[in-house]
Amino acid sequence: MQKLNPTPNHQLSLPIPSDDAQLVSRQLETLIHAEIAACHGVIPFSRYMEMALYTPRLGYYSGGSVKLGADGDFTTAPEMSSLFGATLAQVAQQLFTQSAPEIMEFGAGSGKLAFDILSECQQSQIPLRRYFIVELSGELRARQEERLKDFPQVVWLSKMPTAFSGIVIGNEVLDAMPVELVCKSEQGWTRLGVSSEMSSTASISGFKLVSMDEATDQHVALLTQIPDAAALPNGYLTEVHPIEIGFMRSIATMLMAGHAESGQGGVAIWLDYGFPAHEYYLPQRDQGTLMCHYRHHAHPDPFYLPGLQDITAHVDFTAVAIAGVEAGLDLLSYTSQAGFLLGGGITEVLARIPAEDSRRYLPASNAVQKLLSPAEMGELFKVLILGTGVALPEALLQHDRSHRL
Template sequence: MRLLNPTPNNKLSLPVPSADAQAASEALRQVICAEIAANAGAISFARYMELALYAPQLGYYSGGAIKLGKDGDFTTSPEMSALFGATLARVCAKLFPQTSANIMEFGAGSGRLAFDFLTECQTSGIALERYFIVELSGELRARQEELLKDFPQVLWLQTMPGAFSGVVLGNEVLDAMPVALVQKTGQGWSELDVVLDAQGDFVSQASRQAAAQLVAQIPDAENFAPGYTTEVHAVAIGFMHSVAQMLQAGHSQNGKAGLAIWFDYGFPAHEYYLDQRIQGTLMCHYRHHAHPDPFYLPGLQDITAHVDFTAIARAALESGLELLAYTSQAGFLLEAGIGEILLRTPVEDPQRYLPAANALQKLVSPAEMGELFKVLVLGCGAQLPAELQRHDRRHRL
């Protein structure tokens, strides 16, 4: 068994995984190698990323390792503070008069966002009919079921329904969807494939000409110099088309509005595809260490790319949704009342108040998550409360 892939990142000071974890990674490596062999020696990077993250029992999100929190590889807003989920519950309570009182969450992870959302509903008397979780991973669903066992409103789905009326929530969902890698060459844009080198290691190489619809996402694509490499987001765009169709079908069936609220890190297209960002935004996360090598220990690390919010918004508009807001996480949460929720914890109780205040600072500080993370709100037959539009940046998309 090869314990560690001899990639450049082995020179980094990354924690050494256990023997069992290395064995699981090697098993996934063999699965990927077999697929490469079955496809004339090459697969697209998007397919590699899909297997690395979602291969049954072995992929990063479908395996059994802890991903979130201090013992995992990264920390998300819901894992950082219960204030995040509570604030979203307050937002949705204001939207329910327009929509059905239903929530659908994608990418629920540990279930923390759902737990805090539902707890706030109980505390504040918010009437909620159903909280649907679309979950493909059996391992994650088992964790969610344990955490949410006291909330009968929760119902798990394996696939997206054809119609839905209510509010869709997604926190760090879009960044985890497989991306294609494209590179500018002297002959134009090429898509990068994953192949095996002479030592049997995964490497990327330019192969066929990139499909026109992939490159269409890149503004002024013809102006980039040869060697420029970036990612494009066909899977996330297709997903957004499906969400739009689902919300429109729900609106047609009962006349109720539908909304989707996405939290993620990313940029508008004109900030995403910059001359100086010559290697794109692809990043890997392993035990709270970030590095750029997607071929290091497949199945044991997260692989993500920043979101091109322009492409996502355009897909939603093409499918008939309205672009209701685009803003920073800080602007959205502060206007939604996260500070008021914090003040329910007495300042005179420093053991409870100070950790909560510190977590809020990380959520909204421009130096932390407040500016890097954006919020995109899309809707069908819906209107946002005026306060949630005070920091609107739709003009920047």
């Protein structure tokens, strides 16, 4: 396999992309450099991340490359096992007694999770009236439409509705939202931006992080996410999550309006990797959690091949929970993915496959083991549930860790 030479920002040897892919990345780089020039030489890191991930036709999530599975950059729980979506459908069935029989998914990607939930609803005769997918990418919507063509309940939306009663699901959605980078120095906390890096010949050669040196009210408010910010050492670099928080407030407003209009409850279930704030901002985590994924390689350089690699940060679940509660929702549960799936009945779903049918049972059992194991996804991934007008069944509360937020 051909390898790329290490960039100045890290010592890596990664699979080389095709010529067409490199051309797409250079086109995106040109757009970002133009944006930086138009903004007097610097843009917030959150804007760089937004452009790298979501620029139409060129960004990582809005382009046409394969993201998931063996040929992509990473694997998600739905891609690993259809039992993940089947378990979510079983959870939904229990909640439909208190809400409208509708689901709204954000970040549907290839449509695999929707397919598994819809298939389980069909097989188990779970009354699902409509399955909404909020999708901004035309390329992703086309993939989803092909995969879900046999399910007439699916409705695509280009924006969040003003009111909704039902179940909102987001699997690995929050971690892909642009973050702000902040760094502590002797002068205090500074928001970091991105500028164009000039080579010795005065030509543009890439990007670099620079201090933005402004103390706006918004900048100061961001630091309230960080517990004991004043006690952290100089040089401490981390992320704060204003877009994530704003998104959660919008979800809360939508669910509260749906409850007020219909009298039926609403629930938002977020599955992602992250920490509560007191674990997120530990002194030893002094370079933050920002991570990039390219062809199943993880590395820390966000300026490497923009548009061809994923850029993520862990979720601050405390900040998300506070945003939802302050907007009127109830904190229903915070737990590990293993705790949620066990409470949702994944072992019962697995037990439908006869153990003597080893060709089916062993792969399914191995996948469930990865979803539940503390050494795999079971502990790294967490589940945050907020809602209004809904009480969770007792099984979903057995492993609750809300006190740790």
